[in-house]
Amino acid sequence: MSREPVIDARRLRYRYDDGTLALDGIDFRLGAGETVALLGPNGSGKTTFVLMLNGLLAGEGEISVCGMRLERRSQTAVRRKIGMVFQDSDEQLFMPTVLEDVAFGLLNQGAGREQALEAALGALERVGMRDAGRKAPYHLSAGEKRRVALAGVLVMSPEILILDEPTTYLDPPGQRELIHLLKGLPQAKILVTHDSSFASALAQRAVFFVKGRLVGEGPVDEIVRRFSWDGRSG
Amino acid sequence: MHHVVIDRWSRRTSPIHAREPRTKLIALAVFLISVATTPGVSPLAGAGYMGVLIAGIALSRLPLGGVLARAAVVLPFSVAFAAVNWLAGDAGRAVALVAKSYLSAAAVLLVVATTPLEQFARAMEGLGTPRLIALVVQFLYRYLFVVSEQAQHMRVAAACRAPRVPGAGGGLRFRAAAGAVGVLFARSYARAEGIHRAMLARGFEGRFPAVALARPRLPDFLFLLLAAALSLAVRIGVGRA
Numbered sequence: 001m002s003r004e005p006v007i008d009a010r011r012l013r014y015r016y017d018d019g020t021l022a023l024d025g026i027d028f029r030l031g032a033g034e035t036v037a038l039l040g041p042n043g044s045g046k047t048t049f050v051l052m053l054n055g056l057l058a059g060e061g062e063i064s065v066c067g068m069r070l071e072r073r074s075q076t077a078v079r080r081k082i083g084m085v086f087q088d089s090d091e092q093l094f095m096p097t098v099l100e101d102v103a104f105g106l107l108n109q110g111a112g113r114e115q116a117l118e119a120a121l122g123a124l125e126r127v128g129m130r131d132a133g134r135k136a137p138y139h140l141s142a143g144e145k146r147r148v149a150l151a152g153v154l155v156m157s158p159e160i161l162i163l164d165e166p167t168t169y170l171d172p173p174g175q176r177e178l179i180h181l182l183k184g185l186p187q188a189k190i191l192v193t194h195d196s197s198f199a200s201a202l203a204q205r206a207v208f209f210v211k212g213r214l215v216g217e218g219p220v221d222e223i224v225r226r227f228s229w230d231g232r233s234g
Numbered sequence: 235m236h237h238v239v240i241d242r243w244s245r246r247t248s249p250i251h252a253r254e255p256r257t258k259l260i261a262l263a264v265f266l267i268s269v270a271t272t273p274g275v276s277p278l279a280g281a282g283y284m285g286v287l288i289a290g291i292a293l294s295r296l297p298l299g300g301v302l303a304r305a306a307v308v309l310p311f312s313v314a315f316a317a318v319n320w321l322a323g324d325a326g327r328a329v330a331l332v333a334k335s336y337l338s339a340a341a342v343l344l345v346v347a348t349t350p351l352e353q354f355a356r357a358m359e360g361l362g363t364p365r366l367i368a369l370v371v372q373f374l375y376r377y378l379f380v381v382s383e384q385a386q387h388m389r390v391a392a393a394c395r396a397p398r399v400p401g402a403g404g405g406l407r408f409r410a411a412a413g414a415v416g417v418l419f420a421r422s423y424a425r426a427e428g429i430h431r432a433m434l435a436r437g438f439e440g441r442f443p444a445v446a447l448a449r450p451r452l453p454d455f456l457f458l459l460l461a462a463a464l465s466l467a468v469r470i471g472v473g474r475a
Contacts (some may be wrong), residue, residue, distance in 0.1 A: 056431050076439065086434045090383070091428035092436075094376050096241050096351070108437035136242070138383065152436065 005029040005054060006066050006160055006188050014048055014059030015210075016156070023059065024212040026030040030160065035189040037199035037220055039229055040209030046192045048117040049209070050162045053190075054082040058162075061219065066159055078110065083158030089145035089163045093137035098124070098148050101137055105156040117157075121196075123155035124148070127181060142169030147179075161185065183198075196224045240304070243296055243347040249464035250294035250348045254454040255357035255447060261461035262345045266338055274326055275333040280469035283337050287344060290461070292346045301347065305340035351375050356447050365441070372442055376429075381422045388414055388421075428457070 002097060014023040022045045030036055038046045051057040053065070056073040063070040065078045072137040086092045095101035102120035107113065124130045127147040146169060153161065163182075167175050179201045182189065193199050199206055199220050206223040208216035216223050224230055244251075250258075265286065272279055291301050312335035316328035346354065355368040392414065430438075450458075 008408070051431070054435060056434060076437065079435060079437055082435075083433075086428070086432050086435075088428065091425065092432040094429050094433075104433075104438075105436035108385065156436065 003161065005064070006030055007190075008030050008062075008064040009049075010047065010062045012052055012059060012061035012063070014045075014052060014057060020210050023052070026061070026212075026214050028188060028207065028214065030188050032159075033186060033203050034205075035191065035203045037203035037206040038155060038190060038192045038209060039194070039196070039206050039223060039227070044209035045212040046209050047164055048212075049082070050164060050190060050192060053162065054079050054084060055076065056200055074222055080156070081158055082160045082162060083153035083156055084148075084162045085149050085153050085164065087168065087192075089142070089149040090137075090171075092149045092152060093140075093145055097133065097137060098129070098135050098137055098140070099133035102133075102152045103151060109156065120151070121154050123151040126154060127151045128177070129218060133136065143171060143174040146170060146174075150178075161187045161189045162192070163189065165194070166191065167193060167195045167198050196220070200224070207228075239300070240347045241351070242344070244350045246348075247294065248293060248295040248348065248461060250290060250344075250457075252453075252456050253348075254450040255349050255353045256360050257450050257458040258345050259354075259357050259361055259452040261458050261465075262341055264462040265341045265465040269334050269337050270466040272334070272469055273335075275330045275471065278472045280333050280337070282472050283465075284459070286336065286464045286468065287340050289464075290344050295345065296344075296347055301343055302340060305336060305343050308335050334386055351422035353447065353453075355442070360447060369440070369442065375428055377422070381418065384421050384425060385418055388418060418474065 007028065009026060009028040012023050012026040012028075013021070015021050024045075026045075026049060028049075034174075038049070038088050040046055048057060050061055052061075053063060055063075055070055055072075055078060066081045068074050068078055068081075069113070070078050089122075093101050095104055099117060099120050102123055103111075103113075104114040105121055111119070121130060121133060123131055127150055129144060129147050129151060132140065132144060132148065137148065140148060146166065150163075150166075163181075166178060166182075170178060173193075177196060179198065182202055189202070191199060191203060200233040204218050206216060206220040208223050210225050216226055218226075265283075269275075269283055272283075275283075275451050288298065291298050309332065316331045319325075319328040319331060349357070351372060355372050358368045358371065359365055392410070
């Protein structure tokens with residue numbers, strides 16, 4: 001990878017309170033504009049890894065984001081650079097209306113209310129949810145929630161997007177729309193996914209996690225083949 | 235879900251919704267103090283306070299039955315305390331306790347159901363409530379959605395696995411319910427952690443984005459004057475011992 005890294009993580013280790021070693025010496029780099037898929041079995045440390053990248057979990061090792069070393073003082077600035085769409089959209093959508101929820105991040109950044117709401121409408125339009133602005137998030141379908149959660153991150157114009165299991169709950173047309181949408185976004189992306197076809201459609205390379213270690217790295221199709229990760233059962 | 239309905243109500247439009255939130259909170263305080271300091275509650279005083287509330291509900295264009303029914307959520311608690319007074323031979327105090335708690339709950343509900351939460355919290359701060367308490371109120375309210383959603387998921391899952399069997403043991407049901415409460419707490423805790431994490435990821439730094447409150451205008455002051463005058467009129471006129 002020759003591009004200037006927007007994420008440079010070295011020797012990451014994380015141990016949960018119950019003693020489980022979730023990450024065991026991960027080295028990872030993400031180039032500007034690059035899309036990388038994180039593959040691996042459940043519980044292999046993928047989500048823990050991405051939570052560490054913007055300081056939501058604090059473990060051992062060094063992380064640099066857009067040239068800033070991640071530490072307590074720089075957390076806020078780092079989180080502005082990374083937009084994270086969580087695995088469970090319900091954890092992200094908690095404001096009374098969709099529009100307010102999408103505007104939440106911008107308001108936290110100090111934007112004026114009118115400006116934030118206008119930008120939120122624009123972000124909703126990008127994900128095809130403009131008409132849902134006045135709805136309560138709990139009235140949306142799972143796929144709609146996913147799109148709104150993405151809008152809530154896009155509105156903050158992050159330089160890096162992290163999407164944790166973005167295709168969960170999406171029907172095939174919804175997945176195709178998401179691929180189309182993500183392809184049009186210029187940001188560097190990390191996709192945590194079990195879906196190898198989704199990863200192939202978007203990512204230039206993949207890394208494979210097993211028991212908290214990064215055991216393989218390369219073109220998506222090669223990694224999928226090497227680890228028999230084509231998503232077909234039997 | 236009760237609070238979902240109330241949240242929806244709070245975003246409607248009406249003469250009461252349009253009032254500046256601080257004036258509504260002050261009017262509420264006057265009403266609550268009037269009710270609390272009324273010695274006993276005679277039928278006339280009770281009717282007077284209820285009349286004030288019904289007028290407010292009508293002006294706010296909320297469903298009367300819906301508001302009054304939801305205010306009854308306080309009754310299991312107040313009835314329990316009232317029963318103690320009743321058994322101690324003080325039936326008058328027992329009745330007053332139930333009546334006052336119900337009237338107070340209905341008044342609080344009316345204000346909450348006509349004021350979006352962020353404005354409500356901002357008004358609390360504007361009236362001198364410490365920011366931390368306003369923040370806790372906002373979190374509590376948000377997490378009510380979370381807990382009730384978790385509870386509904388668990389109820390549906392339980393109903394699928396264990397439809398109610400006529401004559402089934404009450405002890406078994408009680409144990410199952412007790413276990414469900416424990417699991418609900420643990421799940422809600424985990425969910426709350428997830429939500430907090432997602433908020434941090436979007437730049438939350440321990441403070442909800444402030445909502446600017448408009449300055450109270452003449453109609454707001456007139457509303458406050460009228461609401462306070464009605465509450466005090468009942469208190470002084472028919473609420474005397």
